[in-house]
Amino acid sequence: MDMRFKVRKCFTWVLYSTLVYLLWAVWRNNSSEITYSNTKITTHRSINITTYRQTENATYRNTQDVMNLKTVTANYRQKITSVLKIKEITRNPTTKKCYEQISLKDSISLAQIDEEIWQPISANSKEIYVFSAFLMKSYVQIIAVKLTASVGSAHCRFWYFGGSEEIQYAPAKANNIPENKGRSETFVHEKDKNTGFIQRHDFISNLKRSLKNKIHVHSSNLSKTENPHSTGKSIRRNRNSTCVNVQAPGIIPEEKWQTVKQYTRILYVFSAFLVEKKVIIISARLTTAKLSVQCQLWFHDNDGKDLYVVPATYKMIQEGHGKKYTSAFYTCDLPKSANGYPYALSLVTEKCQKPENIVPVRHYTKETYEFTVCVTPFNFNYSRAYELVEMIELNRILGANHFVFYNYSINKNVERVLNYYKTKGIVEVLTWNLPMKVDTWPPRKEPVEIHYFAQLGALNDCLLRNFIRSKYLVYTDLDEFIIPRKGKSWREMLSNLPANQAAYTFRNVFFRKEWADTNLTFAGRDLAEKYKSVTLLKLKRESKILSKTQRAKYIINPKYIDTVGIHNIWRFKPGKSNHYVDPSIGLLNHYRSWEQPNDSVARMDDQQTLIYKDELLERLKDTWISILLIKVSLTLIFEIDVSSRLSEVRIENMQPFLKLSRVYTEIISCY
Numbered sequence: 001m002d003m004r005f006k007v008r009k010c011f012t013w014v015l016y017s018t019l020v021y022l023l024w025a026v027w028r029n030n031s032s033e034i035t036y037s038n039t040k041i042t043t044h045r046s047i048n049i050t051t052y053r054q055t056e057n058a059t060y061r062n063t064q065d066v067m068n069l070k071t072v073t074a075n076y077r078q079k080i081t082s083v084l085k086i087k088e089i090t091r092n093p094t095t096k097k098c099y100e101q102i103s104l105k106d107s108i109s110l111a112q113i114d115e116e117i118w119q120p121i122s123a124n125s126k127e128i129y130v131f132s133a134f135l136m137k138s139y140v141q142i143i144a145v146k147l148t149a150s151v152g153s154a155h156c157r158f159w160y161f162g163g164s165e166e167i168q169y170a171p172a173k174a175n176n177i178p179e180n181k182g183r184s185e186t187f188v189h190e191k192d193k194n195t196g197f198i199q200r201h202d203f204i205s206n207l208k209r210s211l212k213n214k215i216h217v218h219s220s221n222l223s224k225t226e227n228p229h230s231t232g233k234s235i236r237r238n239r240n241s242t243c244v245n246v247q248a249p250g251i252i253p254e255e256k257w258q259t260v261k262q263y264t265r266i267l268y269v270f271s272a273f274l275v276e277k278k279v280i281i282i283s284a285r286l287t288t289a290k291l292s293v294q295c296q297l298w299f300h301d302n303d304g305k306d307l308y309v310v311p312a313t314y315k316m317i318q319e320g321h322g323k324k325y326t327s328a329f330y331t332c333d334l335p336k337s338a339n340g341y342p343y344a345l346s347l348v349t350e351k352c353q354k355p356e357n358i359v360p361v362r363h364y365t366k367e368t369y370e371f372t373v374c375v376t377p378f379n380f381n382y383s384r385a386y387e388l389v390e391m392i393e394l395n396r397i398l399g400a401n402h403f404v405f406y407n408y409s410i411n412k413n414v415e416r417v418l419n420y421y422k423t424k425g426i427v428e429v430l431t432w433n434l435p436m437k438v439d440t441w442p443p444r445k446e447p448v449e450i451h452y453f454a455q456l457g458a459l460n461d462c463l464l465r466n467f468i469r470s471k472y473l474v475y476t477d478l479d480e481f482i483i484p485r486k487g488k489s490w491r492e493m494l495s496n497l498p499a500n501q502a503a504y505t506f507r508n509v510f511f512r513k514e515w516a517d518t519n520l521t522f523a524g525r526d527l528a529e530k531y532k533s534v535t536l537l538k539l540k541r542e543s544k545i546l547s548k549t550q551r552a553k554y555i556i557n558p559k560y561i562d563t564v565g566i567h568n569i570w571r572f573k574p575g576k577s578n579h580y581v582d583p584s585i586g587l588l589n590h591y592r593s594w595e596q597p598n599d600s601v602a603r604m605d606d607q608q609t610l611i612y613k614d615e616l617l618e619r620l621k622d623t624w625i626s627i628l629l630i631k632v633s634l635t636l637i638f639e640i641d642v643s644s645r646l647s648e649v650r651i652e653n654m655q656p657f658l659k660l661s662r663v664y665t666e667i668i669s670c671y
Contacts, residue, residue, distance in 0.1 A: 104140040108151035116146070121154065128154065140536060142172070162615070241308055243352035248298055251358070254345050255286070255579070257433050258357035260293065267291060268435055269330075269347045270457065273464040274363040276633045279345060281312070281330040282461045284436070284454055287320055293349055295332035298363075299343040308335045309351045310344075317456045317563060318570050325436050325450040329563075362466040369402040371490055371555075372470035374462035375385035376477050377432045377453045378414070380441045383477070385413040386532040389627075391478055393619040394535060397612050399490040402470060406432040406458040420627050426626070432458065459564050467558045474555050475564065481589045482506050482537065482555065483608055490555065493586050502560035502576035503569050504589040508551040511541045513593040522610065524617045531620040534591045543602035545587070548580045553588050 001309065108309075116132045128146040133625055140156065152170045156378035259658040260267040267285045297308045312330040330347065341363050344353030373395055380386075392403060405418065407429050421427040436449040459475065474490070476482060484493035497504060518539040546552070552567050562571035569578055589609070 015610065049605075069176040112125060137155050188365050195482050200246055222437075225533060243296075243309065246296070246352055246354060248306060249344055249346070249355075249358040250641075252360050253358065254431070256431055257435050258359070259435070260349065261353060261356040263291060263293075267293070267347070269357050269359055270346050270358045271461050271465070272361045273462060273467065274341055274361055275467055277334050279332045279342060279361055279622055280464055281345070281347065282334070282457050282464070283328050283330055283347075284325050284434075284450060284457055285314075285328050287322075287324060287326045291349075293347050294331075294351060296346040296348055296355060297332065297338070298336070298344045298346075299338050299340055299342050307350040308338050309348075310335055312347065312462070317460060318467065319451065319456055319565055321451040323449055323451050324447070325454075327450075327454050327460070327462070348670065365469060367468060367635075369466070369470040371399045371472050371474055372402040372462075373400045373403060373474045373476065374453050374459060374464045374466075375403065375405050377408045377458050378410045379408045379439070379453050381409045381411050382414055382478075383411040384419050386505075387534060388414055388417050388478065389620060389623050390531070390533055390535060390616070392426070392480075393623060394481060394609075394612060394616055395474070395476075396426075397489075397504075397615055398484070399617070400474065401426070402466075403427040404462045404465065405429045408432045408434060408438070408453050416627060420623075459566070463556075463558055463561060463564050470558065472555055473558050476553050476588070477590075477614050479534075479591045480508075481551060481609075483589050484586050484588060485583070485608065486585045488611060494555070496585055497581060498579055501557070501579040502572050504586075505548060505552045505554045505568070505578055505580050506586050507548055507581070507583055508546040508553070508590050509541050509544075509583075509606075510590045510594075511538045511589055511591045511606070512592055512603075513538060514597040516597075516603075517542050519522060520607070522613065524613060527617045527621060528613075531617075531624060533616070534619065535589070536616065538591060539605055539610070541589075541606045543604045545583050551588075551590065554578075 012390065026651075088626060118129045118131050121128045121130060128144055131143045131145075132142055133142045142156070156172050222330065255271045258268050259265075259267060259270045266289050268283060270282045271285070272279050272281045279297065281295075285291065291314070292316075295310050295312045295314045297310065299308065310332050312332050315329040315331065317327040317329065322644070332345070334342070334365055340363045344358055344360055346358055348355050352637055390595070392400075395403070403421070403426060405427060407418075418427060418429050423431065432453070434450065437446060438450060439448050463473065466648050472490070482490065485488065486496045487493045494504065517529075517537040520539065525536075527533075549568070554564075554569065556569065560573045560576040561569060562573055564570065574576070589606075604629075
């Protein structure tokens with residue numbers, strides 16, 4: 001019976017595949033296509049569009065048509081004017097209204113302008129395709145292909161840099177290209193009052209339609225442009241610069257470790273921040289090297305030049321531990337003649353050198369968070385997903401509303417957890433792709449080239465990244481918690497300490513993970529065991545509290561700090577200092593396994609974390625339900641897709657999860 005079923009199923013698939021092939025062959029025979037600029041345009045021989053009369057034989061298969069378009073494009077490139085400002089056009093009266101209706105998503109989609117390719121003016125339209133656009137003396141010329149019989153109207157949506165408004169609209173009119181049998185056309189947008197520079201435009205048949213095409217407007221000295229505060233985007237070429245052969249960066253990547261030209265394997269740069277009229281750069285360099293570098297600072301400066309080159313000064317970050325590389329600061333003062341703030345920089349060895357690195361310059365102006373937690377980089381393929389969720393949720397109870405993580409290596413379970421929190425806007429994860437040899441587990445014989453995954457670089461990056469954004473920064477590792485002894489939250493605890501201090505340092509005490517779980521019976525213990533809660537099950541600690549200089553961690557006001565260390569503050573702003581917190585007010589609980597369960601160290605019970613028990617267990621349960629839902633839902637959808645009948649979906653495999661929550665049961669039942 002099973003064999004007959006398999007044969008029948010196989011035969012059915014063969015028939016189905018044959019039918020699909022025949023349908024494709026019929027369709028292929030009734031369509032034609034051209035390929036241009038690596039983009040394929042396919043149009044049917046007869047196109048019937050509701051709002052237009054039926055066209056006759058509207059195809060673009062003629063090779064001569066394409067060659068004519070190529071020639072026209074080349075001619076327009078030669079006629080480009082050097083005048084960048086556009087004048088004297090009547091504004092479209094609906095501009096403001098339509099501008100308000102453009103969503104953030106639409107604006108983001110314009111961030112990177114494609115190279116010239118044939119693009120439809122909307123997702124479903126085959127009436128008009130656009131290819132390129134050129135800034136002439138008083139208008140913008142667009143190369144396009146349209147249906148000969150089409151009578152529809154179209155508008156240009158322009159994106160400006162430096163004008164009074166970012167977006168402008170104007171109607172477009174069609175002009176046939178001679179000797180092209182009426183098939184290829186150009187569209188013209190005439191003079192515009194806006195005095196800015198055209199960055200790009202999209203060609204739309206309805207002003208309110210979402211963006212479907214993006215065309216770069218060519219001019220003699222204007223290259224690609226976009227939002228100077230974004231990354232992963234194109235930026236325009238510099239003007240009036242002393243380095244005339246140096247172009248502004250085509251793409252600004254997210255932060256990552258990058259090399260410096262002529263200093264390969266000597267100097268690396270990661271991030272840059274504008275702090276108090278200086279740009280401070282996080283870098284890693286050979287400890288003993290004598291280097292001379294400069295900053296190429298890129299500005300959007302309409303009245304002056306875009307590129308300024310200034311010397312960079314070096315400042316070492318302590319705790320290099322004698323390794324080959326050490327974390328370091330480079331500082332570049334803003335030039336007094338520049339307007340505004342730099343959006344990117346390159347670190348170079350010569351003033352007009354073509355750079356090998358481009359780093360976004362972060363500039364924050366608003367305080368967004370009260371407590372941000374800065375964490376040492378993930379490493380050794382970090383896989384403790386349960387502990388990570390507990391670390392985030394308990395810190396949130398204590399007062400954290402933002403976390404900054406640095407990812408050198410994690411496993412898939414931890415990645416899933418981080419993705420969940422990223423969707424909630426709670427965590428920020430930066431790629432920490434260190435280019436030098438780091439610690440391994442188990443240890444290898446080859447030497448480690450930088451101390452503990454460039455930990456000092458990450459901690460000081462977090463300081464500068466949140467210098468304005470966060471009122472306080474909390475520095476702990478993944479297995480550490482600053483637990484108040486007076487008050488339940490960090491805010492309440494700090495109210496019991498001297499105000500306006502630069503830093504509050506907390507003494508360390510070890511809770512040994514290799515020691516047995518508490519034998520205390522409490523409501524919710526079964527959930528604590530289920531979610532492997534370290535802070536609720538490990539209630540025995542060493543009696544000795546370490547001194548204030550041993551393994552301490554701290555909460556700081558970032559505006560009063562110049563450089564942080566691992567267990568201390570290295571440099572304060574003038575007139576500022578540290579306050580060592582008495583253990584009766586707060587302690588650093590450090591949950592660590594020394595793999596010596598039977599040693600004779602003095603120990604004692606400490607049940608302070610149980611005051612968070614109910615809220616923590618509720619948060620753990622809700623978080624893991626949400627994370628599991630993502631996985632289970634995908635599994636169910638997959639099984640439904642591959643099954644021929646709904647009854648074949650193996651929901652019974654999910655029964656252990658149904659006991660977790662009524663809400664979860666209801667969601668499962670929807671499938």
